[in-house]
Amino acid sequence: LSLLFLGWLTSPSAWHNKYPVAHGSRQSPIDIVPHQASRDPNLSQIVLNYDRCTSINISNNGHSVVVEFDDTDDRSVIQGGPLDNPYRLKQFHFHWGEKGCEGSEHTVSGNSYASELHLVHWNAVKYKTFDEAATAPDGLAVLGIFLDTGDDHRWLHTITDALYMVKFKGSITDFKDFNPKCLLPSSLHYWTYLGSLTTPPLHESVIWIVLKDPITVSEKQLGKFRMLLFTGEEEDQRLRMENNFRPPQPLKGRKVRSSN
Numbered sequence: 001l002s003l004l005f006l007g008w009l010t011s012p013s014a015w016h017n018k019y020p021v022a023h024g025s026r027q028s029p030i031d032i033v034p035h036q037a038s039r040d041p042n043l044s045q046i047v048l049n050y051d052r053c054t055s056i057n058i059s060n061n062g063h064s065v066v067v068e069f070d071d072t073d074d075r076s077v078i079q080g081g082p083l084d085n086p087y088r089l090k091q092f093h094f095h096w097g098e099k100g101c102e103g104s105e106h107t108v109s110g111n112s113y114a115s116e117l118h119l120v121h122w123n124a125v126k127y128k129t130f131d132e133a134a135t136a137p138d139g140l141a142v143l144g145i146f147l148d149t150g151d152d153h154r155w156l157h158t159i160t161d162a163l164y165m166v167k168f169k170g171s172i173t174d175f176k177d178f179n180p181k182c183l184l185p186s187s188l189h190y191w192t193y194l195g196s197l198t199t200p201p202l203h204e205s206v207i208w209i210v211l212k213d214p215i216t217v218s219e220k221q222l223g224k225f226r227m228l229l230f231t232g233e234e235e236d237q238r239l240r241m242e243n244n245f246r247p248p249q250p251l252k253g254r255k256v257r258s259s260n
């Protein structure tokens with residue numbers, strides 16, 4: 001692809017050239033093997049205090065579609081589980097494929113889901129800014145939620161109806177009064193492990209919390225994500241945004257823990 005050739009849209013296998021940490025000891029995503037995860041009785045449940053969250057905008061950053069939140073105070077935080085502090089919700093975004101059988105970043109016993117939702121939080125107790133936290137080993141906490149295909153998701157339309165407004169890379173529009181609690185599965189049982197950002201700069205700064213249960217969305221709803229473009233309005237090449245997922249990375253001796 002000319003964009004690949006131009007080095008703009010680099011493939012995951014080339015990222016190590018510019019970001020050597022791509023071959024680091026705690027890279028994400030990983031393949032999660034449930035029976036090899038250790039049940040840890042000290043792992044409490046995770047608590048999501050999103051009731052006063054303030055969504056601000058939705059945008060296409062050329063990698064995914066991102067909904068950003070007001071993170072100037074502790075109005076929406078995740079806490080408990082493996083976390084020693086509350087972590088502030090900053091944004092959520094998705095990863096997806098070009099067909100239903102792949103698209104998630106984490107896999108479970110080698111199996112992919114159609115998509116994966118990432119709710120990105122940062123440790124504002126220990127760090128002053130998101131960018132500072134994004135480079136610290138305990139700086140970020142990302143809640144991963146798998147998306148399965150089946151019936152329509154009753155609340156996802158609020159997001160998919162806005163996607164036409166952010167078709168091109170670099171586009172952004174208001175997106176108020178959205179509470180991501182409506183995107184949670186019924187159970188908050190999870191796996192947790194120490195990992196990284198799954199896109200450059202691949203900082204090894206993420207405490208991953210991956211929910212065991214997926215949510216269900218329809219092929220039609222997922223198809224609307226595929227009408228987004230990697231390319232900007234001014235570019236003559238139009239590249240559909242799909243397969244924006246990094247494949248699983250080596251575990252390198254890490255332990256995956258399981259909530260009860």
Ligand SMILES: C[C@H](CNC(=O)c1ccc(S(N)(=O)=O)cc1)Cn1ccc2ccccc21
Binds near residue numbers: 197201206
């Ligand atoms: C990281 C930040 C841009 N990336 C992210 O915020 C991010 C968040 C979550 C994920 S995922 N898919 O793992 O949930 C991936 C990327 C900007 N930024 C801050 C410091 C910094 C330094 C160099 C370049 C960019 C930098």
Ligand SMILES: [Zn+2]
Binds near residue numbers: 094
């Ligand atoms: Zn992500």
